[in-house]
Amino acid sequence: MTQERFDAADGHGPALSVENVSKSYGEVRALGGVSLTIGRGEFVAILGRNGAGKSTLLQLLTGIFSPDAGRITVLGHDMSRNAIAALADIGVVFQQQTLDLELSVKANLLFHADLHGLSRREARRRISGLLEEYQLDGVATARARTLSGGNRRRLELARARLHRPRLLMMDEASAGLDPNSRRALLREMRRLVRVEGMSILWATHLVDEIQHADRIIVLDKGYVLYSGTTAELTRREQSDDLERTIITLMGGDEGAGPLNTPNSNP
Numbered sequence: 590m591t592q593e594r595f596d597a598a599d600g601h602g603p604a605l606s607v608e609n610v611s612k613s614y615g616e617v618r619a620l621g622g623v624s625l626t627i628g629r630g631e632f633v634a635i636l637g638r639n640g641a642g643k644s645t646l647l648q649l650l651t652g653i654f655s656p657d658a659g660r661i662t663v664l665g666h667d668m669s670r671n672a673i674a675a676l677a678d679i680g681v682v683f684q685q686q687t688l689d690l691e692l693s694v695k696a697n698l699l700f701h702a703d704l705h706g707l708s709r710r711e712a713r714r715r716i717s718g719l720l721e722e723y724q725l726d727g728v729a730t731a732r733a734r735t736l737s738g739g740n741r742r743r744l745e746l747a748r749a750r751l752h753r754p755r756l757l758m759m760d761e762a763s764a765g766l767d768p769n770s771r772r773a774l775l776r777e778m779r780r781l782v783r784v785e786g787m788s789i790l791w792a793t794h795l796v797d798e799i800q801h802a803d804r805i806i807v808l809d810k811g812y813v814l815y816s817g818t819t820a821e822l823t824r825r826e827q828s829d830d831l832e833r834t835i836i837t838l839m840g841g842d843e844g845a846g847p848l849n850t851p852n853s854n855p
């Protein structure tokens with residue numbers, strides 16, 4: 590067995606490894622040689638302003654695009670050679686909603702279960718548990734189009750977990766949720782890490798959300814500026830104001846885009 594297959598099968602190595610990855614759209618450089626890792630059972634928040642490169646990174650990690658250079662390994666699988674195996678173990682919530690709005694809540698989930706090759710019996714069992722967990726059982730037969738923003742997001746979360754992924758990637762996943770739902774969602778992420786050993790990548794532009802993670806990665810203009818805990822960062826910069834510390838790290842320029850929203854503390 591090759592080392593890569595051994596790692597994938599045996600659960601060794603990081604959940605995610607990104608080595609020197611670059612991506613440009615024409616003249617626009619979205620990522621300029623990014624390297625990062627996420628350990629198994631680790632909850633990592635990637636913080637960056639709009640345009641920092643978070644969505645591009647997630648699109649590369651989920652195989653939607655290929656990087657111009659660099660290497661991505663997900664749960665031991667090299668994305669350039671074995672993306673299908675990697676995708677079986679990833680659950681994703683994208684920034685833009687990706688539901689089929691004309692299908693019912695349940696049909697959206699059944700479609701996803703089919704894509705992942707779940708048996709009908711297993712799919713029904715998983716779907717009924719997740720509908721209950723996300724309080725969507727009352728709207729199971731309703732078309733996704735008729736759901737509130739919060740319920741659509743809950744449906745996307747249920748879908749992301751349906752095939753029992755070991756790595757969850759969340760791109761601005763709390764968008765559209767009220768403060769209570771945001772708090773509940775972040776608590777749930779912690780529970781998934783603690784109880785199920787899930788690895789989580791949580792991309793956000795909200796400073797208050799990153800405090801729930803084990804580690805943060807600050808991304809700015811396509812480059813990693815910092816990787817470590819929030820406590821290490823404020824200690825290093827001798828400041829107890831995390832948001833100000835991060836803005837300073839980004840070279841000031843508060844006008845470049847928000848890092849937080851008022852009255853949104855989760």
Ligand SMILES: Nc1ncnc2c1ncn2[C@@H]1O[C@H](COP(=O)(O)OP(=O)(O)OP(=O)(O)O)[C@@H](O)[C@H]1O
Pocket residue numbers: 614617618619637638639640641642643644645646684
């Ligand atoms: N399809 C595209 N074509 C051209 N430029 C793009 C495209 N997608 C992203 N970009 C550019 O790449 C850079 C990184 O964008 P990206 O969407 O990855 O950042 P982000 O951190 O996710 O921000 P946001 O939260 O606004 O989506 C930005 O300069 C953006 O304008």
